[in-house]
Amino acid sequence: xxxxxxxxxxxxxxxxxxxxxxxxxxxxxxxxFWYQQALGQGPEFLTYFQNEAQLDKSGLPSDRFFAExxxxxxxxxxxxxxxxxxxxxxxxxxxxAGTDQETQYFxxxxxxxxx
Amino acid sequence: xxxxxxxQPGMFVQExxxxxxxxxxxxxxxxxxxxxYKQPSSGEMIFLIYQGSYDQQNATEGRYSLNFQKARKSANxxxxxxQLGDSAMYFCAMRDDSSASKIIFGSGTRLSIRP
Numbered sequence: 001x002x003x004x005x006x007x008x009x010x011x012x013x014x015x016x017x018x019x020x021x022x023x024x025x026x027x028x029x030x031x032x033f034w035y036q037q038a039l040g041q042g043p044e045f046l047t048y049f050q051n052e053a054q055l056d057k058s059g060l061p062s063d064r065f066f067a068e069x070x071x072x073x074x075x076x077x078x079x080x081x082x083x084x085x086x087x088x089x090x091x092x093x094x095x096x097a098g099t100d101q102e103t104q105y106f107x108x109x110x111x112x113x114x115x
Numbered sequence: 116x117x118x119x120x121x122x123q124p125g126m127f128v129q130e131x132x133x134x135x136x137x138x139x140x141x142x143x144x145x146x147x148x149x150x151x152y153k154q155p156s157s158g159e160m161i162f163l164i165y166q167g168s169y170d171q172q173n174a175t176e177g178r179y180s181l182n183f184q185k186a187r188k189s190a191n192x193x194x195x196x197x198q199l200g201d202s203a204m205y206f207c208a209m210r211d212d213s214s215a216s217k218i219i220f221g222s223g224t225r226l227s228i229r230p
Contacts, residue, residue, distance in 0.1 A: 031216065033216065033217070033218075041222060041223075042119075042206050042208075042220030042221055042222050042223050043160070043206075043218075043220050044220070045211075045216075045217035045218065045219075048216040048217060055216065056216050056217065059217070089158060091160060093160070103150070103162050103165055104162070104218060105162060106152070106159060106160035106161075106162075107159065108157065108158055108159040109158045109159065111158065
């Protein structure tokens with residue numbers, strides 16, 4: 001049984017470049033989450049999808065950040081005009097139904113470094 | 116607002132000893148869920164254990180147990196018979212009461228097991 005997968009695992013971008021990070025959730029999981037983890041800190045929530053609907057994007061730090069999940073499965077987090085402060089690990093998680101008691105299962109993360 | 120506090124930035128423990136990782140939380144919601152995740156150097160967040168606020172018994176999963184003291188708002192993780200592979204970052208987390216989706220993480224404790 002495959003877990004949550006993310007690609008690329010590592011990404012180096014020049015300041016001002018656009019990047020796209022991909023997440024493949026566990027098959028059949030309805031809910032998908034993106035988190036940002038700065039060095040030495042715990043993950044912080046970015047956004048949440050239930051199927052293809054983006055139900056919560058309150059954690060996105062600016063309008064340069066955009067996420068989509070058009071068919072309710074794979075999701076892409078896009079960062080436009082990257083800045084050095086965007087350097088972090090971006091974690092994707094999925095859960096079966098996103099209800100109150102559901103455990104979120106995380107992928108290995110994409111480590112983004114903006115130079 | 117909800118908050119998770121982990122006061123131990125780092126701990127060293129001798130192999131085969133038991134270890135307790137501290138976690139306190141703050142919430143006004145009577146219904147909530149508490150999680151512990153392990154993050155090894157590879158970066159993946161690994162789910163360890165879950166405790167619901169209305170659960171009558173402390174959660175246990177193999178060598179992991181959660182010492183849940185509701186009145187004190189603490190949810191300490193106990194690892195019995197520690198192993199070298201337990202060396203990792205450990206995060207305590209809570210489901211946000213304003214949203215059934217996002218999880219709020221503490222700042223983590225780095226556990227190092229000495230041979």
